[in-house]
Amino acid sequence: EAGVAQSPRYKIIEKRQSVAFWCNPISGHATLYWYQQILGQGPKLLIQFQNNGVVDDSQLPKDRFSAERLKGVDSTLKIQPAKLEDSAVYLCASSLEPEGANTGELFFGEGSRLTVL
Amino acid sequence: KQEVTQIPAALSVPEGENLVLNCSFTDSAIYNLQWFRQDPGKGLTSLLLIQSSQREQTSGRLNASLDKSSGRSTLYIAASQPGDSATYLCAVGTSYGKLTFGQGTILTVHP
Numbered sequence: 001e002a003g004v005a006q007s008p009r010y011k012i013i014e015k016r017q018s019v020a021f022w023c024n025p026i027s028g029h030a031t032l033y034w035y036q037q038i039l040g041q042g043p044k045l046l047i048q049f050q051n052n053g054v055v056d057d058s059q060l061p062k063d064r065f066s067a068e069r070l071k072g073v074d075s076t077l078k079i080q081p082a083k084l085e086d087s088a089v090y091l092c093a094s095s096l097e098p099e100g101a102n103t104g105e106l107f108f109g110e111g112s113r114l115t116v117l
Numbered sequence: 118k119q120e121v122t123q124i125p126a127a128l129s130v131p132e133g134e135n136l137v138l139n140c141s142f143t144d145s146a147i148y149n150l151q152w153f154r155q156d157p158g159k160g161l162t163s164l165l166l167i168q169s170s171q172r173e174q175t176s177g178r179l180n181a182s183l184d185k186s187s188g189r190s191t192l193y194i195a196a197s198q199p200g201d202s203a204t205y206l207c208a209v210g211t212s213y214g215k216l217t218f219g220q221g222t223i224l225t226v227h228p
Contacts, residue, residue, distance in 0.1 A: 004160075031214050042121070042206055042218030043161070056215055091160060095214055105151070106216060108161040 002026065004109035006092050012115045018080035021112045025073070025094030031055075032069055033106065034077050035091040043091055049075065082116045089113050119144045123207055123219035130197055130226055138192040138222045140207030145185045151216065152181050152192050153206040161206065165192070197226045 005024040013019050025032050031050050035043035046065065048055040051072040060067070064083070069075040079086055089111040096105075120143045130136055140150075149168050153161040165174045165181040167190070173182040178195040194201060204223050208216040 033214070033216075040220070042208070042220045043216075044218070045215055048213075048215060050213075055213060093161075105163060105166050106214065107163065108153075110160040113158075 004092055004094055004107055006090075006109035006112050008112060009110065010113050010115075012117065013082055015084055015116050016081040018078065019082060019114060020076050020078045021090050021092075021114075023075045023077070023092030023109060025075075025092070026096075026107055029094035029096050029107075030072070031095045032075050033093040033095075034067055034075070035093065035108075037089045037091055037111070039088070046077070046090075079114075082114075084116050087114055087116045119147075119209060119217045121207060121209055121217050121219035123205075123222050125222060126220065127223040128225070130224075132197060132199060132226055132228050134197050134226075135193070135195050136197055136224070138194070138205050138207075138224070140190040140192070140219055142188045142190075142209045142217075144209075145188050147185065147209045148212045149210045150181075150183050150190050151208045151210065152179075152190075153208065155204045155206060155221070157203075164205075194224075197224075199226050199228055201226050 033048050034046045037043040046060045047057040047067045049069040052069045067077045091111045093106040093108045122141050124139045151166045152164045167174045167183045180193040183190045204221040206221045208218045
């Protein structure tokens, strides 16, 4: 079974530029998550989708971050304009069961490492 | 607001030792608890998942326990090997899947 796919793996940009990350979850997984992991810290949830609807985006900096999950499968996370403090690894994860009925096991991709200069 | 703390932040042990990693959380109303492993430059690999109704889970040399009432979990690694060197992350989950992570314990097992 293929895992969670993410691209690009690495991206270096100047501050105030824009960047987009792509995620393809495990086939059949209804729930998709984007986490931000700053060096030396644990991951922090940015946004959670259930199919193509948003469940939780309370920690997403909406003035510069946006995310979408068209057709309930792939997802993109965009940052525009980027700031120095956005340097981090952006992890995508997916889980099988729908809200309220899940065992809660998440499967993570390898992440996209962003460096903002 | 749920907060998760992991102790110690870093641990260095000789090969063959048994070791314990600790995780504590402030809100006992959790749905589950997961332990993950993260290798440098890699994503997270799920090691063990404990549902809120369970007390422990075992997989090979790993054993994780959960005490909801005291807000604690431990990950026990038996007979450690150099290949166990990695960052170990504890995360508590809600019923709709959101995970709150600790900062991790960096484990080094030297030959």
